[in-house]
Amino acid sequence: MKKIVLGVSASISAYKAVEIVRLLKKKGVWVKVLMTKDATRFVSPLTFEVVSEEKVIVDQFEDANNREVEHIKLAREADLFLIAPASLDLIGKLSTGIADSFLSLFFFAFEKKVLIAPAMNSSMFKHPVNQRNIESLKEIGVEFLEPDSGSLACGEEGIGRLPEPEFIVERVIFETEEKFFSGKKIIVTGGPTREKLDDFRFISNPSSGKTGYYLAKKARDFGGEVLFISGKTCFNSLWGVNYVEIESAEEMKREVKKGISNADILIMSAAVADFKPSEYRRGKIKKDEVSSSMEIKLERTPDILKEISGDKKKGQIFVGFSAQDNKKVEEAERKLKEKKLDLIVLNNIMEKRGGFESEENRVILIFNDGEVRKTDFILKEELAEIILRAIYEKWIKGIK
Numbered sequence: 001m002k003k004i005v006l007g008v009s010a011s012i013s014a015y016k017a018v019e020i021v022r023l024l025k026k027k028g029v030w031v032k033v034l035m036t037k038d039a040t041r042f043v044s045p046l047t048f049e050v051v052s053e054e055k056v057i058v059d060q061f062e063d064a065n066n067r068e069v070e071h072i073k074l075a076r077e078a079d080l081f082l083i084a085p086a087s088l089d090l091i092g093k094l095s096t097g098i099a100d101s102f103l104s105l106f107f108f109a110f111e112k113k114v115l116i117a118p119a120m121n122s123s124m125f126k127h128p129v130n131q132r133n134i135e136s137l138k139e140i141g142v143e144f145l146e147p148d149s150g151s152l153a154c155g156e157e158g159i160g161r162l163p164e165p166e167f168i169v170e171r172v173i174f175e176t177e178e179k180f181f182s183g184k185k186i187i188v189t190g191g192p193t194r195e196k197l198d199d200f201r202f203i204s205n206p207s208s209g210k211t212g213y214y215l216a217k218k219a220r221d222f223g224g225e226v227l228f229i230s231g232k233t234c235f236n237s238l239w240g241v242n243y244v245e246i247e248s249a250e251e252m253k254r255e256v257k258k259g260i261s262n263a264d265i266l267i268m269s270a271a272v273a274d275f276k277p278s279e280y281r282r283g284k285i286k287k288d289e290v291s292s293s294m295e296i297k298l299e300r301t302p303d304i305l306k307e308i309s310g311d312k313k314k315g316q317i318f319v320g321f322s323a324q325d326n327k328k329v330e331e332a333e334r335k336l337k338e339k340k341l342d343l344i345v346l347n348n349i350m351e352k353r354g355g356f357e358s359e360e361n362r363v364i365l366i367f368n369d370g371e372v373r374k375t376d377f378i379l380k381e382e383l384a385e386i387i388l389r390a391i392y393e394k395w396i397k398g399i400k
């Protein structure tokens with residue numbers, strides 16, 4: 001279980017730290033909250049205690065008999081120290097060696113990664129003294145999250161807002177994951193493709209793109225250098241990965257081919273449309289051109305995996321997905337061999353609870369050594385982790 005210590009100082013955005021705790025707890029992280037005395041004027045320690053299910057520490061002299069030991073013990077146990085929000089005052093204290101609260105004392109006892117998210121009015125943030133203090137902390141390895149820009153609590157506009165809790169939590173998870181894909185180049189495809197009939201109509205499928213998105217995100221968290229080639233989805237960015245948005249199967253094929261010679265791992269989770277209209281008309285086909293019915297001739301789109309499997313290099317790992325309307329393991333095994341895959345992930349798109357658009361999926365993993373693993377219904381984010389860990393354990397762990 002990951003262990004995070006969260007320091008909360010006296011900024012108006014301290015209430016957002018409650019959501020940070022809630023999201024971290026949801027991810028199974030143990031969280032211990034330390035507050036400055038002034039922070040308790042903004043949010044009550046009781047709120048953090050209820051959400052974190054742990055006692056909050058404010059006063060370093062309360063229960064002083066074992067407190068001296070407690071900050072050292074906590075410092076040895078925790079994986080990361082996140083300070084969010086960090087006030088100008090606290091940043092100043094940490095940069096000059098002032099340890100006048102349990103929180104600042106803990107900073108000096110902690111030897112692992114410290115991540116600081118400052119939050120304050122933009123004039124305060126940009127003040128040369130604050131900037132100098134931030135720089136001096138960066139010089140000793142402390143990492144900072146750049147504040148967001150926008151409307152501030154004081155009514156002004158500018159830089160200084162605490163980033164959204166979801167973003168902060170994503171970064172904390174990134175910082176605390178094992179980097180077992182470090183040095184590995186990983187291509188992930190995701191989302192649906194759109195095969196155009198004209199500039200306003202297309203053939204596609206209901207893929208939400210979640211599986212590909214989570215695979216790219218977790219591959220990044222595990223230290224991989226990720227190229228994410230995705231069709232249009234509700235996600236439009238993912239920090240720390242090279243994100244390329246495409247429309248058609250042809251475009252996806254072009255991008256995969258561009259990157260494949262350098263890649264160590266290719267995971268093709270995109271729901272590529274199998275057919276496209278044989279003819280594409282620029283502009284819009286007018287309604288009046290069609291009296292009552294119209295025939296659309298379709299042709300096959302490229303089978304990307306099949307086309308590149310001939311060039312597969314020794315040591316490359318290819319993973320394919322097979323969306324079927326029944327669970328035909330034999331059919332998936334045939335595809336595994338034909339496309340020189342190392343792993344094929346078979347999912348039944350007819351399942352009501354899983355498949356397209358859903359948050360969950362239930363799949364069968366079929367490996368090239370004959371091993372078959374079945375999952376229950378799990379979140380697509382968990383599924384991404386299972387697939388990536390399986391790749392690491394089967395083909396990378398032994399070699400490293």
Ligand SMILES: Cc1cc2nc3c(=O)[nH]c(=O)nc-3n(C[C@H](O)[C@H](O)[C@H](O)COP(=O)(O)O)c2cc1C
Pocket residue numbers: 008009010011012013036037038039086087088089090119120121124
């Ligand atoms: C309403 C109000 C809002 C404040 N918001 C911030 C803030 O967002 N960022 C900041 O650095 N200081 C802010 N301050 C000033 C700090 O609360 C003050 O410097 C405090 O002593 C810092 O204490 P700490 O660093 O020990 O937590 C605010 C003060 C008030 C009264």
